[in-house]
Amino acid sequence: MATISQNIYLTKREKLHCQKCKKVIPKGKAFVAEKEDYNGLCLSCSPFASYTLLPPGNVALTRRSKKHSKLCGVLLFWNQRRRRYERKGQYVEAKAIVQAEKECSSYEVIRANNNVKAAEKRLVQDKVYIQEFGKAIRAYYPNCPAKREFEIATHSCEKYSGRVGRTAAAKQFDTNMIDLAVEAHIRHTETNYDARFGKGMRKRLIRADLKGSIERIMLSWK
Numbered sequence: 435m436a437t438i439s440q441n442i443y444l445t446k447r448e449k450l451h452c453q454k455c456k457k458v459i460p461k462g463k464a465f466v467a468e469k470e471d472y473n474g475l476c477l478s479c480s481p482f483a484s485y486t487l488l489p490p491g492n493v494a495l496t497r498r499s500k501k502h503s504k505l506c507g508v509l510l511f512w513n514q515r516r517r518r519y520e521r522k523g524q525y526v527e528a529k530a531i532v533q534a535e536k537e538c539s540s541y542e543v544i545r546a547n548n549n550v551k552a553a554e555k556r557l558v559q560d561k562v563y564i565q566e567f568g569k570a571i572r573a574y575y576p577n578c579p580a581k582r583e584f585e586i587a588t589h590s591c592e593k594y595s596g597r598v599g600r601t602a603a604a605k606q607f608d609t610n611m612i613d614l615a616v617e618a619h620i621r622h623t624e625t626n627y628d629a630r631f632g633k634g635m636r637k638r639l640i641r642a643d644l645k646g647s648i649e650r651i652m653l654s655w656k
């Protein structure tokens with residue numbers, strides 16, 4: 435059965451009376467009615483007297499607690515500046531909140547577990563990627579210093595982390611990709627490229643300046 439939703443106003447009116455107990459509902463107190471200018475009840479005379487106010491902010495808890503409550507009283511207050519009513523929480527049965535909290539926490543546990551699984555899977559994928567890419571680099575640059583191929587592959591793995599289909603299919607590592615990775619590696623490890631920044635020379639010029647020596651090293655690694 436769908437939950438019956440009902441508006442509850444923190445009234446902005448000076449003179450309101452409860453239709454049942456006839457008491458005055460002071461400005462800023464809860465008035466239970468379809469509209470603020472309709473006949474209505476004070477909170478104690480309304481079916482929400484025994485309900486609990488759930489403050490706004492937690493979307494999942496709001497939705498789930500409403501689902502488990504027989505009635506849901508949406509508490510509205512008048513925002514003078516914006517000239518409209520805004521939500522200030524909802525009155526639902528206390529047991530509905532307990533039930534909703536249970537559901538939310540079990541959902542959180544499932545999600546956390548899924549995140550761990552995804553991270554583990556990613557780690558395995560990364561290892562395979564580094565191994566395979568390293569091998570491809572070694573095949574193309576057989577004179578590359580020992581273990582450098584995996585250094586280069588690791589960097590490439592970090593750089594392209596999360597990008598599309600980072601599977602370790604051999605066909606993925608075309609020679610252009612290998613060249614670019616090796617070139618970047620040599621630039622950062624075998625030249626003074628990084629040290630030359632911030633000394634008034636443009637990046638493009640520094641690169642052009644180092645091009646010859648990088649190409650010589652690349653050739654010697656082939």
Ligand SMILES: [Zn+2]
Binds near residue numbers: 479
């Ligand atoms: Zn009343």
